[in-house]
Amino acid sequence: MAQSEVKSILIAGVGGQGTVLTARVLSRLLLQRGYDIKVSEIHGMSQRGGSVVTQVRYGDKVHSPIIAPKSADHIIGFELLEGVRALPYLKEGGTIIVNEQRIKPMPVVIGKAPYPDDLEDFLRHCGAQAKLFDAHLLAMKAGNAKCLNMVMLGAWAKNAGLELEEEECLSTVAANVPPKFLEVNIDGFKRGYHAF
Amino acid sequence: MKQLMTGNEAIALGAWEAGVNVVAAYPGTPSTEITENAAKYDELYAEWAPNEKVALEVAIGAAISGGRAMACMKHVGVNVAMDPLMTVAFSGTEGGLVLVTADDPGMHSSQNEQDNRRLGRFAKIPVLEPADAEECRDFVKAAFVISETLDTPVMLRLTTRVAHSQSLVEKGERINRELPPYRKDPQKYVMVPANAKPRHTVAEERLLKLKTYSDETELNRIEKNSETIGVICSGIVYAYVKEALPDASVLKIGLSNPLPEQLIRTFAASVETLYVIEELDDVMEEQVRAMGIKTHGKDIFSLEGEVFPEIIREKLCGEKTVPAYRYDKELVVRPPVLCAGCPHRGTFHVLKQAKVNVLGDIGCYTLGALPPLSAIDTTICMGAGIGMALGMEKVRGKDFAKQTVAVIGDSTFLHSGITGLIDAVYNKGCTTTIILDNHITAMTGHQQNPLTGFTVKGEPAGKLHLETIVKGLGIDRVSVVDPFDLKTFAAVLKEELATEEPSVIIARRPCELLLKGAREACYIDSERCLRCGKCLKIGCPAIEKTGVGKPPVIKSELCVGCGLCERVCGNDGVITKVGE
Numbered sequence: 057m058a059q060s061e062v063k064s065i066l067i068a069g070v071g072g073q074g075t076v077l078t079a080r081v082l083s084r085l086l087l088q089r090g091y092d093i094k095v096s097e098i099h100g101m102s103q104r105g106g107s108v109v110t111q112v113r114y115g116d117k118v119h120s121p122i123i124a125p126k127s128a129d130h131i132i133g134f135e136l137l138e139g140v141r142a143l144p145y146l147k148e149g150g151t152i153i154v155n156e157q158r159i160k161p162m163p164v165v166i167g168k169a170p171y172p173d174d175l176e177d178f179l180r181h182c183g184a185q186a187k188l189f190d191a192h193l194l195a196m197k198a199g200n201a202k203c204l205n206m207v208m209l210g211a212w213a214k215n216a217g218l219e220l221e222e223e224e225c226l227s228t229v230a231a232n233v234p235p236k237f238l239e240v241n242i243d244g245f246k247r248g249y250h251a252f
Numbered sequence: 253m254k255q256l257m258t259g260n261e262a263i264a265l266g267a268w269e270a271g272v273n274v275v276a277a278y279p280g281t282p283s284t285e286i287t288e289n290a291a292k293y294d295e296l297y298a299e300w301a302p303n304e305k306v307a308l309e310v311a312i313g314a315a316i317s318g319g320r321a322m323a324c325m326k327h328v329g330v331n332v333a334m335d336p337l338m339t340v341a342f343s344g345t346e347g348g349l350v351l352v353t354a355d356d357p358g359m360h361s362s363q364n365e366q367d368n369r370r371l372g373r374f375a376k377i378p379v380l381e382p383a384d385a386e387e388c389r390d391f392v393k394a395a396f397v398i399s400e401t402l403d404t405p406v407m408l409r410l411t412t413r414v415a416h417s418q419s420l421v422e423k424g425e426r427i428n429r430e431l432p433p434y435r436k437d438p439q440k441y442v443m444v445p446a447n448a449k450p451r452h453t454v455a456e457e458r459l460l461k462l463k464t465y466s467d468e469t470e471l472n473r474i475e476k477n478s479e480t481i482g483v484i485c486s487g488i489v490y491a492y493v494k495e496a497l498p499d500a501s502v503l504k505i506g507l508s509n510p511l512p513e514q515l516i517r518t519f520a521a522s523v524e525t526l527y528v529i530e531e532l533d534d535v536m537e538e539q540v541r542a543m544g545i546k547t548h549g550k551d552i553f554s555l556e557g558e559v560f561p562e563i564i565r566e567k568l569c570g571e572k573t574v575p576a577y578r579y580d581k582e583l584v585v586r587p588p589v590l591c592a593g594c595p596h597r598g599t600f601h602v603l604k605q606a607k608v609n610v611l612g613d614i615g616c617y618t619l620g621a622l623p624p625l626s627a628i629d630t631t632i633c634m635g636a637g638i639g640m641a642l643g644m645e646k647v648r649g650k651d652f653a654k655q656t657v658a659v660i661g662d663s664t665f666l667h668s669g670i671t672g673l674i675d676a677v678y679n680k681g682c683t684t685t686i687i688l689d690n691h692i693t694a695m696t697g698h699q700q701n702p703l704t705g706f707t708v709k710g711e712p713a714g715k716l717h718l719e720t721i722v723k724g725l726g727i728d729r730v731s732v733v734d735p736f737d738l739k740t741f742a743a744v745l746k747e748e749l750a751t752e753e754p755s756v757i758i759a760r761r762p763c764e765l766l767l768k769g770a771r772e773a774c775y776i777d778s779e780r781c782l783r784c785g786k787c788l789k790i791g792c793p794a795i796e797k798t799g800v801g802k803p804p805v806i807k808s809e810l811c812v813g814c815g816l817c818e819r820v821c822g823n824d825g826v827i828t829k830v831g832e
Contacts, residue, residue, distance in 0.1 A: 104616065126575050163584050
């Protein structure tokens with residue numbers, strides 16, 4: 057069906073986690089490699105702490121900005137539940153990189169629904185290439201929980217199968233984050249890059 | 253070098269390249285970023301108008317005076333702008349006039365999912381539908397050429413996926429367009445019946461010319477491939493069809509009103525099975541059928557939501573995707589919430605405690621409808637709550653009105669709440685209206701408005717005074733409260749509900765996201781906590797239940813220290829600031 061060269065990356069997280077900036081830097085990295093790129097993200101209501109998904113597709117020629125189920129090469133899950141929610145989009149044998157941090161959605165916060173306690177186990181044994189790590193902790197170590205998005209980007213870059221060198225990535229990161237937070241973002245990226 | 257940009261950025265670029273003079277809009281997802289990006293070009297005048305009707309009128313004035321002008325809005329915004337649209341469709345303009353409508357199939361951020369291609373047809377104006385960012389730029393330029401060649405406003409219809417998806421665009425040059433001298437032409441622009449009748453004739457003749465143009469223009473093209481399947485499609489669906497059916501022949505429609513009849517006939521005759529695939533309504537399909545051509549369309553596709561590549565594969569090829577990996581149990585949903593520190597949380601807490609009926613409106617505060625606040629009875633459209641409160645009062649009487657409030661945001665009030673309030677004064681209602689003044693148009697991502705004192709370009713602007721406006725409408729009872737001062741708010745609410753005249757309470761506190769300085773987080777003293785659960789009922793994302801009979805905890809990384817939970821708790825010393 058789809059042109060075989062087209063690769064798809066699905067970024068799933070919680071509104072406010074910075075998935076949009078990750079997609080921005082990630083797509084600039086791909087752009088430097090000369091790919092045709094399409095990115096799809098939804099702004100608006102969902103940004104207020106709801107589930108958010110950004111989709112990046114690249115190849116020689118990309119038509120649809122939307123990733124069909126079972127066709128993502130990579131899923132970058134910024135939060136455990138959101139990573140698992142996106143899993144049906146993963147291609148057979150695809151890689152899912154997940155921050156194992158739990159952010160409780162409102163129905164859980166007010167005690168109306170449980171946050172499943174078996175998600176890590178499920179991910180480890182579902183058959184997909186699952187890479188779980190505490191990216192939140194790494195972001196805190198880098199000096200600011202908000203650089204989680206760069207930690208996740210770093211983890212993806214190392215595992216993207218594109219031979220993305222750390223230095224190449226860092227200059228693209230530097231060109232796309234506010235100068236005020238440059239150091240912490242660079243540190244966050246490095247920690248993610250060397251996580252696996 | 254090609255740049256990655258959203259459809260919305262590309263629309264702004266197209267306007268700049270087309271030599272546009274004026275862009276006017278009211279914010280509305282998914283259209284907002286068009287005007288934000290247009291404002292970045294020095295050569296363009298861009299503005300936030302108080303509503304879409306005014307935005308279109310500003311654009312019409314600019315175009316009748318000889319400039320090129322564009323008005324941008326979300327799909328429901330066009331409903332507000334329909335009045336000027338339907339008549340400028342008769343008069344035409346001197347300079348080009350383009351109306352951008354951003355529809356929202358799937359309702360990512362909207363109260364309905366109407367198909368505005370029908371409104372373009374209704375107004376008898378051309379409708380263009382770009383499929384990606386590059387086409388967004390190109391179609392804006394094409395739209396101005398059509399507008400000026402045929403003296404017609406042009407509708408450019410986006411959908412959320414076109415507006416918010418990014419693809420590569422090569423930036424071009426801005427054309428140098430000389431402003432023609434102002435020309436008075438009352439027979440063309442004074443739409444009294446004697447003048448409007450001949451203009452209707454002109455509009456009908458124009459539509460005939462457009463039909464011929466539709467068959468000739470490169471905006472509509474056949475991509476010949478296998479003869480087995482032929483698909484007619486437009487906008488983002490074209491991208492989906494190319495993805496899902498690489499071997500199919502495609503008639504790509506760029507100008508969807510009027511449709512290219514001859515091209516459709518030629519295309520239909522060249523394929524064995526014809527499909528019209530479109531999101532939402534069967535706008536193209538019913539016209540194709542009316543030509544006497546047999547086609548599939550809504551007999552297999554839905555009239556609701558979006559059409560994705562996998563849906564096309566499933567419907568046409570019988571392929572159903574079975575996920576390779578899936579968590580079998582149900583996953584708890586994650587609905588959007590009011591931000592930690594949001595001033596609306598205080599308002600909805602007070603309203604819930606008062607057990608009143610709440611007629612809501614459109615904005616961040618619509619989220620007050622969700623659990624655990626669950627504090628809103630109705631949300632219909634921008635500005636609706638105030639008029640609805642009066643309607644309820646006329647049916648159910650003053651005692652009901654004394655238990656009912658209309659809640660509306662500051663920007664929404666200026667958009668179309670003012671007229672509702674005028675009605676309440678004029679027709680002797682006793683509605684209590686609460687205006688949530690958070691100093692910004694928040695939901696769409698912090699746009700300026702007539703109350704903020706700044707333009708879309710961030711320059712100082714005329715600044716309206718809310719209390720003066722309300723008093724000027726004839727409301728004598730106007731109070732201003734801090735929504736986090738729960739006791740005062742509750743007392744004022746009680747008093748205003750009891751009075752038999754219309755009153756306004758302005759709940760004033762800036763949007764939390766405007767406050768830059770970080771305050772210290774709150775924490776719960778777990779030993780002194782009574783486990784009453786009151787703090788959990790305000791729906792703050794920073795407060796978490798930890799288990800049955802256990803004290804909740806406040807997540808310090810999410811808490812902004814607004815102190816609302818401390819006030820709701822009411823037990824001295826249980827919830828305090830970390831530093832205290």
